[in-house]
Amino acid sequence: MKISVVGLGYIGLPTGAMLAEAGHEVCGFDVNAQLRSRLRAGEIPGTENPVRELAAKAIAEGRMRVSERIESADAYVICTPTPTIDNRPDLSFVEAAATAVAAAARPGDLIVLESTVPPGTTERIVGNALRRAGKKPGEFRIAHCPERVIPGNIVYELRHNARVIGGRTASDARYARDLYASFVDGELMLTDCTTAELVKVVENTYRDVNIAFANELALLAEELGVDVWETIELANKHPRVNILRPGPGVGGHCIPVDPHFLSNANPFSTELIQTARRVNERMPHRVVRRVVEYVPGEPAEKKIALLGAAYKADVDDARESPTQRVEELLRERGYRTCVYDPLVTSFSRPLCASLEEAVAEADALILMTDHAAFRAVEPGMAGGLMRGRVLIDARRFFDAESWRAAGFTTYVLGARASSSLADLAMA
Ligand SMILES: NC(=O)c1ccc[n+]([C@@H]2O[C@H](COP(=O)([O-])OP(=O)(O)OC[C@H]3O[C@@H](n4cnc5c(N)ncnc54)[C@H](O)[C@@H]3O)[C@@H](O)[C@H]2O)c1
Known part of the structure; x- marks a missing residue:
């Protein structure tokens, strides 16, 4: 297939390179012009050697091109950022990417959103972008395939992690699965778009709540004169307990951000999630x-x-x-x-x-x-x-x-x- 990857950051670049390695014709686009020139010159940002090697090879061998615009393709994979502003999701990058993809896409093409988004986003944003472009969403294949890799081990996890693939219809999900099966060895689990969106944010929210629990225990242990690290280690010997580690706060652009995607969806049903965020x-x-x-x-x-x-x-x-x-x-x-x-x-x-x-x-x-x-x-x-x-x-x-x-x-x-x-x- 010819695949357009939109957004060549931590996720888009290695994903494009993996697709190229799997034999697809890949063209990547990023709004950052400096990044485009650097990539073309073979300068791969970041310190993860497997990512650098894979991307450099795909670009040098011409299997992955860095283009000046989003080229028409059989499939589009959107990997743009989804930060929060004042704890509210900023979907403007996804909207801009979807608008540009909608302009290039032809009926029958697959549009995949990989970015982490609040439940309900993929169908709404991609559907609206297609409608604005004068196209009928029902004539396109639409899917959400959230990315779950861990920075530091991206290439390995891209290949081996299980993936949740949500389709607007069951047939869209199966079509997207065939694309991912070309480079993923992990299990591919099919569902609808909204469930896939929820699964992704639930995973990170679970970790945020668990870390908040560890942090609360650390402060309590200090008052009790007990070592929290020993306490957690011993508690985790229980076969059904897995408490994470306390620390100076929770960072990265996923775990502290994604819980807001849920609490914004309904502030009244997410009290535990909001409290955990405050603790961290x-x-x-x-x-x-x-x-x-x-x-x-x-x-x-x-x-x-x-x-x-x-x-x-x-x-x-x-x-x-x-x-x-x-x-x-x-x-x-x-x-x-x-x-x-x-x-x-x-x-x-x-x-x-x-x-x-x-x-x-x-x-x-x-x-x-x-x-x-x-x-x-x-x-x-x-x-x-x-x-x-x-x-x-x-x-x-x-x-x-x-x-x-x-x-x-x-x-x-x-x-x-x-x-x-x-x-x-x-x-
Ligand atoms: N980095 C991770 O480990 C990780 C893991 C799981 C999920 N995610 C999710 O994946 C998504 C992408 O994250 P990332 O870490 O790759 O972000 P990133 O900031 O590293 O890269 C995003 C790239 O998109 C580009 N971009 C922005 N708007 C664009 C547009 N309209 N058209 C084309 N390019 C555009 C930016 O210039 C940037 O280079 C986010 O939703 C994030 O939450 C990331």
Whole structure:
């Protein structure tokens, strides 16, 4: 088939490359002109090597072209962003893409929306776009195939994950399944569009609620003098319990965003979902409160080093990262901040060039992201460069014992291993 992929970001680019590898003729389009030229020149953004290799190969061999417009094709796969503005879904990118696809599409073509959207969106937006273009939606095949890959392992998961394929009709779903079967080894499960949309947002909302539960337990455990990490590990030995890990907040552009797609659909039937969101949104404030407690003195005279800008370990993605929020809150209080991340290149503020620059003369170090690269951070090295010796570990990442042995006062989220504030006052 000839396939037009619309939106060549984290999802669209590897999806296009996989389709090309499967033997389809792929033409990709992105509104970002700079990205188009870079891709054509073989410059693949991102740090995921399998994605870079796959995309570079598909483009170099001419199996995937980057075009200046959406070309007419047998199938269109829309992978544009769906952020929220003030916690409300912003569907403008999907609407713009659907409008452009509707102009190019011919009866019989398949239009797939992969972007995560509130239930009911695919049929409404794609249908309306076709009607506006003077076309009859019933003459097209329309499907929603939500993407479920995890950043960091995209190529593997694109091939092996099970996919939910929702069709406007059962026959549309089967037609879309045949396309996905050409590059997906995982199970392909057919349903209607709205169910597929709901399944996707339910999955991420489930994780958000579960993390909120872990975060609440972490705060409770601190008050009880119990280690939450041990508690969760032991509780998870139960065959039907799987509590996720607490942390400084929930980031990425999926888990903190998708629950709003549900709570906007009906604010009165989603109280648990909204409460979970609030619990997670408060976590950056908890981290900042620890800074205030463990680093007494005039904030303007204090420098706080933050390790990790990415929202989770070993990825280069800082979207909605808790580090952004913690940094903002610290600066609002007057602290000087320095964020270091060996993987992230794009962040809300300039990043420090090196670990040494971040920790130099810092009064406290906050471990925000559990990147494997941070395993190499030695308390002796950090302490030698820092002015103060405070470690705030929001992920229970470091061995607190060895940091205390190096003279650090430590706070570890939800752990018994934190230095008490009474000890700090004595020091
Ligand atoms: N990244 C992930 O891991 C992931 C996982 C599951 C689901 N999703 C969902 O997939 C969708 C895409 O996410 P992403 O991470 O690839 O986003 P992204 O921001 O990395 O890429 C989106 C691309 O679309 C382009 N774009 C915007 N409007 C356009 C238009 N009208 N026409 C053509 N191109 C346009 C942008 O320039 C950008 O390059 C979102 O709905 C997201 O929630 C992402």
